[in-house]
Amino acid sequence: MLKELGRSRGLSLKELLDQSGVSKTAYYHLLAKDSVLPRSIGALAETLGVKASSFLIEENEEDAVRRIGRLTEAIAARHPSLDRDNVRHTLLLLEEEPLERLNRGLTRGRKREKASRDALAAIKAKKQLMKKRKA
Numbered sequence: 001m002l003k004e005l006g007r008s009r010g011l012s013l014k015e016l017l018d019q020s021g022v023s024k025t026a027y028y029h030l031l032a033k034d035s036v037l038p039r040s041i042g043a044l045a046e047t048l049g050v051k052a053s054s055f056l057i058e059e060n061e062e063d064a065v066r067r068i069g070r071l072t073e074a075i076a077a078r079h080p081s082l083d084r085d086n087v088r089h090t091l092l093l094l095e096e097e098p099l100e101r102l103n104r105g106l107t108r109g110r111k112r113e114k115a116s117r118d119a120l121a122a123i124k125a126k127k128q129l130m131k132k133r134k135a
Contacts, residue, residue, distance in 0.1 A: 001055065002027075005048050020047040068092060 006016035017027055020043040030040060038052075045052040059067070072088040093101050 002044060002048075005050065009048060011047075016044070016047060020044045064095070068095075 002016065003013050006013060011019070013027075017024060020040070022040045022043055026040045041052045041055060045055065068088060068091050071091055072084055075087050075091075076082055076084045093104075096104070
């Protein structure tokens with residue numbers, strides 16, 4: 001993708017890398033690795049006059065589920081005492097933005113409190129009904 005963008009702007013790969021201040025080694029690391037160096041991406045995007053996000057390949061939901069599953073299994077294999085569901089849940093939460101996680105946690109806490117209050121009220125009502133029946 002970078003080569004094509006560079007060519008469309010009249011730049012060879014070497015010229016693009018030189019103008020961006022990105023070494024060939026960094027470029028090939030970008031191609032080979034799952035994670036990238038933000039400074040290099042920013043420099044390449046600036047040189048090409050595009051947003052850095054244009055280099056990102058969005059993962060579809062099915063691929064994300066598979067990736068989370070693989071990570072869950074790898075972590076659980078290294079740490080057999082961990083609960084797989086808790087590991088998966090934690091990995092899913094880490095995918096969310098911090099404010100989304102906070103909001104979800106607060107909402108979840110409120111739902112649990114309400115569920116606990118409702119359960120206690122139901123138990124009390126059942127006990128009172130049983131007392132009435134005995135009397």
